[in-house]
Amino acid sequence: ETGVTQTPRHLVMGMTNKKSLKCEQHLGHNAMYWYKQSAKKPLELMFVYNFKEQTENNSVPSRFSPECPNSSHLFLHLHTLQPEDSALYLCASSQGTGDGYTFGSGTRLTVV
C-alpha cells in the first residue's frame, strides 16, 4: 500500500466508450497529478491540482477531463479515446508542488 491508490489497475475500452480512472490518497497531501506514460517516452505531465484547483493543463486533448472534488480524490474522465491514448496513467500526490511525489501503481489503459 503506497498511500496513493489507483483503480482500476487495468482497463480495456472501445473508442466510443466513456470510463473514469480514480485516484485516492491518504497522505494528507494538497497537490495531485495525472501523468501519462507511453512506451519509450518520458512521463508526460497532464494535469496538476493544488488545493483542489487545477493549476496546470499541459495541452491535453479535451477527451481527457479531470475532476478533483477534494484534496484526497482525483478522477480522469475518458471519452471517445484513440488507440494512441493506450498507456499507463499514473497518479501522484505531494504535500506541496515543490515536494517529492508519491505515486500510485497506475492504470494500464488499452483503447481498442
Next chain:
Amino acid sequence: AQKITQTQPGMFVQEKEAVTLDCTYDTSDQSYGLFWYKQPSSGEMIFLIYQGSYDEQNATEGRYSLNFQKARKSANLVISASQLGDSAMYFCAMRVETGAGSYQLTFGKGTKLSVIP
C-alpha cells in the same frame, strides 16, 4: 527549457556489483531539485533519493547514492551491492518552477537495469 537526459536505455550488472546510472540536466534556474525513482514491472514509481541544488554533500540512502556534479550538471545514481530485486526502470527527474510558488517534475526517458545472478 528544462530537460533531463538519460543516455543509457539499458544496463546490465552482476549481482553484488555496483552500478552507475547516468543523468544530466539542463536548467537556467539556480534553485532546483533532482530525484531518482524506480519503476518495477508492477508500474508503481518508487522514490529513491533526492538532491537539492544547494546541498553541498552528495545524498545517500542506504545502498543508493547520488553523485552530484553541479558544474557538469550531472546527477548520477550509484547503486552498491546490486540485488536481483533492483531490476527495474530507473527515472531521473528534476523539479522546476513553473510560476510563483508552483513546481512540477520533469522526467528523463529512463534506464532499464537488469541484474544478472
